Amino acid sequence: xxxxxxxxxxxxxxxxxxxxxxxxxxxxxxxxxxxxxxxxxxxxxxxxxxxxxxxxxxxxxxxxxxxxxxxxxxxxxxxxxxxxxxxxxxxxxxxxxxxxxxxxxxxxxxxxxxxxxxxxxxxxxxxxxxxxxxxxxxxxxxxxxxxxxxxxxxxxxxxxxxxxxxxxxxxxxxxxxxxxxxxxxxxxxxxxxxxxxxxxxxxxxxxxxxxxxxxxxxxxxxxxxxxxxxxxxxxxxxxxxxxxxxxxxxxxxxxxxxxxxxxxx
Numbered sequence: 001x002x003x004x005x006x007x008x009x010x011x012x013x014x015x016x017x018x019x020x021x022x023x024x025x026x027x028x029x030x031x032x033x034x035x036x037x038x039x040x041x042x043x044x045x046x047x048x049x050x051x052x053x054x055x056x057x058x059x060x061x062x063x064x065x066x067x068x069x070x071x072x073x074x075x076x077x078x079x080x081x082x083x084x085x086x087x088x089x090x091x092x093x094x095x096x097x098x099x100x101x102x103x104x105x106x107x108x109x110x111x112x113x114x115x116x117x118x119x120x121x122x123x124x125x126x127x128x129x130x131x132x133x134x135x136x137x138x139x140x141x142x143x144x145x146x147x148x149x150x151x152x153x154x155x156x157x158x159x160x161x162x163x164x165x166x167x168x169x170x171x172x173x174x175x176x177x178x179x180x181x182x183x184x185x186x187x188x189x190x191x192x193x194x195x196x197x198x199x200x201x202x203x204x205x206x207x208x209x210x211x212x213x214x215x216x217x218x219x220x221x222x223x224x225x226x227x228x229x230x231x232x233x234x235x236x237x238x239x240x241x242x243x244x245x246x247x248x249x250x251x252x253x254x255x256x257x258x259x260x261x262x263x264x265x
Contacts, residue, residue, distance in 0.1 A: 008109055013124030017068055020122055023186055024064065027149050028057045031183055035152045039160050053148055060141035063248045064123065067135045072128030073114035075099050104212050117204070118211040130252060133237040136205070137248050139198035146191035153184045206232050 036053060039045050079098060081089055089098050092112050094105040104116035106126050113128035120127050120135065127135045204210060206229050230240075237245045238252030 008124050010108060010124055013121050016121040017124045020064065023190065024057070024061055026183070026186070027145055031149055031152060035156045042164060044161055056141055056144045056148060059248060060138070060145050063134055063138040063141055066248055067131050067138050068123040068125050070131040070134055072116070072126040073130040075103065075112045075114060115210060116212060133252060134248060136201055136236065137246065139194045139201060142194045143191055143198060146187045146194065149183060150187040150191065153187065205236050208232065
């Protein structure tokens, strides 16, 4: 699958994604500079902890950038419809174009998206068939980064040994407010919000229902209870290799339908 960039012209969406990116910058540069790296330099924490913090940060921002710029599954103006699949297509009453069933017309973007879950202003993009896995990764790595930040803030004041190369009174005067209040507050808000969102998304994937379908009380009876959690996540992520479910540096390939049918024969 070729990489196709997708940008939504929406000032409110640009503002929302700028806020998210600003929080990421704060957690990636300010907190490590004041807590993580000084304690590592004095031997209070191992290098592995530093590496994992920056790995989680890198994966988080890559998932954010890719989820916000990836094509969610926008339908072309003149789609090629195989004759055998014509009965699974329908006419959109808003843009008067043919689309597969379970697609939805996004009023914010102005086009139909295959298996659209919802339009997320925080990534300024729709969450659909082709970028749902990236949105799931974004929720997951944001949880990890937020929890990591909260633990560092807690350890700074209640566990870590005092820094010998630092004027503690000067540090407290300049940075205690920023670390203890701003960083902890954003960490709690992001961790709680992303945990709830990740649980909601994961539940929808495992039950084979999008957020829009849940809101419209739609029940999918195509697979039902026959779908295993492995297949559900493999279908969204585009691979059966579980390790690749966590890697945002790749492209997604739709799985053949026959694999699912054979796995349940």
